[in-house]
Amino acid sequence: MTTTEQSYNVYEDRCPTRLVLDCLADKWALLILDRLQGGPVRFNHIRRDIKGISQKVLSQTLRRLERNGLISRTIFPTVPVTVEYxxxxxxxxxxxxxxxxxxxxxxxMDAIFAAQRAYDERDAG
Structure with missing residues (x-):
């Protein structure tokens, strides 16, 4: 280990790895990362492909993923400007x-729904 490397422990409350886990534990982040596996994708294509994500949430999530070094953003000088991730x-x-x-x-999902029903029935009784 060099002098700049640190040892991290995700179970410690002040460990910076928790911030990364917060980012990755987000459903939108997972869906975006999964969508980008096939290669670069434009902003509007991501928005169309991931149903239910708002433009604002998509922008915020893309920025967070870019800040954490997981995605790159390329701007093409077209009219209007084209951005790929x-x-x-x-x-x-x-x-x-x-x-x-x-x-x-x-x-x-079927097994999860069955478990939820069983839990709800047991909890209601």
């Missing part, structure tokens, strides 16, 4: 994890 090399290290998590939810 892509995964960085660091962001690509999350590809398998993000895909597994997002698609795990799709594959297990």
């Amino acid at each position: 892509a995964l960085t090399p660091l962001g690509r290290t999350l590809t398998d994890t993000v895909s597994a998590l997002t698609h795990w939810a799709e594959q297990n």
Whole structure:
């Protein structure tokens, strides 16, 4: 370990890794990262592809992901200006994890709904 490297512990309340986990634990961040796996995508395409995300939330989430070094933003001098977003090399290290998590939810929704019903019935009784 060099003198500039630190040891981090996610279980410590003041560990900066918690801020990164906050960013990644956001559904919009996961969906954006998953969407960018296929290559660069324009802002409006992301907005159309991810149903329910507002322009404001998309902008905020993209900025947060860019600040954390997970995506890059490229501006093309067109009229109107075209902006593309892509995964960085660091962001690509999350590809398998993000895909597994997002698609795990799709594959297990019936089991989750059944568990919720069972819990609600047990809790109501």
